[in-house]
Amino acid sequence: MSDRRGPIVTLDGPAGSGKSTTAKAVAERLGFRHLDSGGLYRALTLALLEAGTPVEEWNALTEEDMRALDVRVSSSGTSFDILVGGRRVSEELRGPEVTEYVPFLASLAPSRASLLHLQRMAGEDGRLVADGRDMGTVVYPSAEVKVYLVADLQQRARRRLKEVGHEDPTDEEIEAAAAALAARDRQDSEREHSPLRKPEDAHLIDTTRLGFEEQVAAIEALARAVERD
Ligand code: DC
Numbered sequence: 001m002s003d004r005r006g007p008i009v010t011l012d013g014p015a016g017s018g019k020s021t022t023a024k025a026v027a028e029r030l031g032f033r034h035l036d037s038g039g040l041y042r043a044l045t046l047a048l049l050e051a052g053t054p055v056e057e058w059n060a061l062t063e064e065d066m067r068a069l070d071v072r073v074s075s076s077g078t079s080f081d082i083l084v085g086g087r088r089v090s091e092e093l094r095g096p097e098v099t100e101y102v103p104f105l106a107s108l109a110p111s112r113a114s115l116l117h118l119q120r121m122a123g124e125d126g127r128l129v130a131d132g133r134d135m136g137t138v139v140y141p142s143a144e145v146k147v148y149l150v151a152d153l154q155q156r157a158r159r160r161l162k163e164v165g166h167e168d169p170t171d172e173e174i175e176a177a178a179a180a181l182a183a184r185d186r187q188d189s190e191r192e193h194s195p196l197r198k199p200e201d202a203h204l205i206d207t208t209r210l211g212f213e214e215q216v217a218a219i220e221a222l223a224r225a226v227e228r229d
Contacts, residue, residue, distance in 0.1 A: 004126030006032065007226050008142075009219065010135035013149035014185045014196060016156030018207050018215070022149065023131035025216045027078050030129070030223055034079045035122050037132030037139070040115050041106040042093040043071045047084045048105070049097055059108055066114035073122055080122060103184060106133075107191040129223075133188055136199035144226045146202035147219055153178045155208045 009026065011019045020036050027034035047069035048058060073080040074088075081088050092098070105111050112134075119139045122128060130139070136146035151159075157177035161169045169177070188196040198204065203222060207215050 004124070006125070006127035007144035007223055008123050008126050008140045009129045009145040009147070009223050010140050010143045010199070010202075011129065011131040011147045011149060011219070012133055012135050012137070012196065012199065012202070014156070014181070014188070016160045016181050017149040017151050018159065018212070019131040019149055022207075022212070022215055022219065023129045024079070025212075026219045026223070027129040029216065029220050030127075032078065032127040032129050032223075033075065033122070035073070035119065035128060035130040036080075036082075037115075037119060037130060037135060038102075039082050039093055040071060040073070040118070041111065042098050042102050043082050043084050043089055044069055044111055044115070045098045045102045045105045046089060046092055046095075047071060049101065050084075055101060055104070058105060061108070061110055063110040063113045066110050069114075071115070071118070073118060075122075103187040107187065107193065109193045112138075112193055133196040134194035136202050137197060138194045141199075145219070145222045146199045147222070148198040148202040148204050149207055149215075150204065151207045153182060156181055 009032070011023045013019050020038070023036070024034045026032075044066060051069070053061075070085045072083045074083055082093070083089070116139065119130070123130065123140055132139070136143055136148070154174060157174050158169065160181065161173060161177050166173065185196070205215060205218060
């Protein structure tokens with residue numbers, strides 16, 4: 001296992017496939033740290049919105065400009081806090097404006113380059129569970145355990161609605177949420193830089209009919225198996 005002190009586990013997959021909650025639970029069970037890489041792209045987006053930089057100008061920004069936004073991570077128990085200019089950010093990363101603009105920001109090569117080193121540093125010692133879109137393909141290509149999570153679109157839409165407190169949505173609400181997720185999947189999969197795709201050496205786990213406990217246990221078992229090697 002390279003010269004790390006433990007394995008890196010990557011979880012990639014489309015929006016609403018349950019990556020972040022699963023990754024967090026797997027990390028807690030293993031005593032590893034969890035990195036939510038989507039949070040980093042959200043933090044860059046938040047920083048640009050707060051700075052008042054017009055969205056039409058984002059594609060002229062350089063890697064240096066992105067770095068100057070000062071997005072960092074700071075290790076905190078089994079996770080990482082995300083900091084913007086030294087301020088810890090969390091709930092504000094989930095706001096509607098950030099959610100609207102983050103796919104565009106994440107499609108820009110300088111944003112990806114500016115976050116690469118930071119993500120690699122977070123995984124330097126291993127013992128990390130990282131979730132996102134390009135964890136197994138670009139950021140940690142030598143990760144010991146790679147997982148690609150999928151779930152059918154309707155199911156992902158229901159989960160997304162439940163996350164925002166919508167326990168009993170109508171068919172129309174599910175259709176609208178599914179259409180939004182499908183649009184996001186297209187943006188993430190069709191972009192030029194680090195598109196969402198299954199790493200060739202990833203385990204494919206379809207969570208449509210799996211309970212949360214089962215999917216966490218399956219990934220935990222994969223990680224424990226490589227730890228024993
Ligand atoms: O997983 P999420 O919804 O927090 O991700 C937010 C956006 O960031 C989404 O458009 C996909 C993008 N993203 C990415 O391009 N690469 C990653 N490793 C993680 C997220």
